[in-house]
Amino acid sequence: MVLKLEDIRLSFDGFCVLDNLSLHVKAGEFVCLLGPSGCGKTSTLRVCAGLESPLSGRVMLGDKIVTDGTKVLPPEKRHIGFLFQDFALFPHLNIFQNVAFGLKGYSKPETERRVLEVLKQVRMDKYAHALPHTLSGGQQQRVALARALAPKPGIMLLDEPFSGLDSGLRADIRDETLHVLKSTNVAAVMVTHDPEEAMFMADRIVLMKGGSIIQDGAPHELYTNPIDHFAASFFGEINIIKGVIKESTAQTILGSVPVSGFNEGEIVDVLIRPENVIVRPRNDVDQHFHTTKIEAARYLGRDSLLHLCVEDETGACTHLHARIDSQLKPIVDQNIVATMDPARAFVFR
Numbered sequence: 001m002v003l004k005l006e007d008i009r010l011s012f013d014g015f016c017v018l019d020n021l022s023l024h025v026k027a028g029e030f031v032c033l034l035g036p037s038g039c040g041k042t043s044t045l046r047v048c049a050g051l052e053s054p055l056s057g058r059v060m061l062g063d064k065i066v067t068d069g070t071k072v073l074p075p076e077k078r079h080i081g082f083l084f085q086d087f088a089l090f091p092h093l094n095i096f097q098n099v100a101f102g103l104k105g106y107s108k109p110e111t112e113r114r115v116l117e118v119l120k121q122v123r124m125d126k127y128a129h130a131l132p133h134t135l136s137g138g139q140q141q142r143v144a145l146a147r148a149l150a151p152k153p154g155i156m157l158l159d160e161p162f163s164g165l166d167s168g169l170r171a172d173i174r175d176e177t178l179h180v181l182k183s184t185n186v187a188a189v190m191v192t193h194d195p196e197e198a199m200f201m202a203d204r205i206v207l208m209k210g211g212s213i214i215q216d217g218a219p220h221e222l223y224t225n226p227i228d229h230f231a232a233s234f235f236g237e238i239n240i241i242k243g244v245i246k247e248s249t250a251q252t253i254l255g256s257v258p259v260s261g262f263n264e265g266e267i268v269d270v271l272i273r274p275e276n277v278i279v280r281p282r283n284d285v286d287q288h289f290h291t292t293k294i295e296a297a298r299y300l301g302r303d304s305l306l307h308l309c310v311e312d313e314t315g316a317c318t319h320l321h322a323r324i325d326s327q328l329k330p331i332v333d334q335n336i337v338a339t340m341d342p343a344r345a346f347v348f349r
């Protein structure tokens with residue numbers, strides 16, 4: 001294990017920010033801390049870095065205890081690499097000098113070899129003599145990554161490192177950062193509030209809320225098997241419809257979902273992502289399906305987002321969203337049948 005946080009309690013002015021938080025990161029693993037603003041992601045990273053002193057709990061880097069309650073080894077003694085949004089390179093030093101800056105205790109030839117090696121990894125070796133202001137934002141970010149990696153840190157800590165870049169560049173830099181970190185096999189913990197970014201980059205997503213970890217798993221586990229309403233809703237829009245438990249199924253206006261562990265007659269929430277709502281034209285033989293109308297259709301390129309009104313027995317409308325292939329050319333006001341893929345529905349109390 002490269003990094004272990006055990007039962008970390010952190011508070012500011014009596015307000016609990018991290019509540020007995022434990023987290024283990026393995027060698028080579030890329031872990032994303034994901035969650036809404038203020039849930040404690042950056043604080044967790046700062047505890048890892050030695051920038052915060054918790055009330056209690058321990059941090060271990062390898063087999064060394066670096067934080068033991070309020071006893072904290074300072075950041076510069078932790079052998080950690082940092083990449084933050086505000087990654088400021090030293091403006092008066094050229095790229096070579098910027099990257100060499102963190103290499104303490106290296107001889108001159110060793111420094112030269114290592115700086116050029118790491119600049120090559122981020123494809124910036126041709127710019128060794130350039131000054132930072134002559135580079136684009138993306139190039140500067142690559143240099144910042146090289147600077148962080150140059151001393152061969154045991155672990156990299158990244159705090160929203162791409163949020164200052166425009167969207168096209170961000171995609172490229174994400175890809176490259178991931179490639180470089182994976183090829184050097186350095187473990188990383190990255191903070192983001194962007195679920196797509198977390199899914200793209202992480203081997204493991206740690207979903208946080210209110211200073212605690214809600215769910216921890218591979219991206220597909222969090223997406224396909226969320227633990228509660230919050231986890232299900234965090235990865236994009238989701239429909240919530242009512243269900244009644246009858247004979248081990250949750251019965252809803254979109255059909256039934258097999259369940260276990262609920263009581264007969266219990267009212268539950270059934271959550272279904274728009275892409276798992278299935279629509280088709282209505283035929284004469286479809287009388288037993290709820291009357292459903294397309295109220296609006298928004299073209300999104302590959303998909304269209306449909307606003308549906310599904311009528312219950314009393315004529316009351318349940319508004320839902322469905323995402324379908326835009327080639328299917330939905331017609332507003334058309335009567336359709338809406339069902340769902342029960343294997344992709346989530347049932348919660």
Ligand code: ATP
Nearest residue numbers: 012013017035036037038039040041042043044193
């Ligand atoms: P964001 O996505 O907005 O950066 P976050 O999940 O990273 O949020 P933190 O920055 O860890 O959240 O903050 C967690 C809580 O701790 C917030 O309520 C914040 O206001 C509070 N907090 C953080 N740092 C301090 C501090 N130095 N003094 C007082 N309160 C703080």
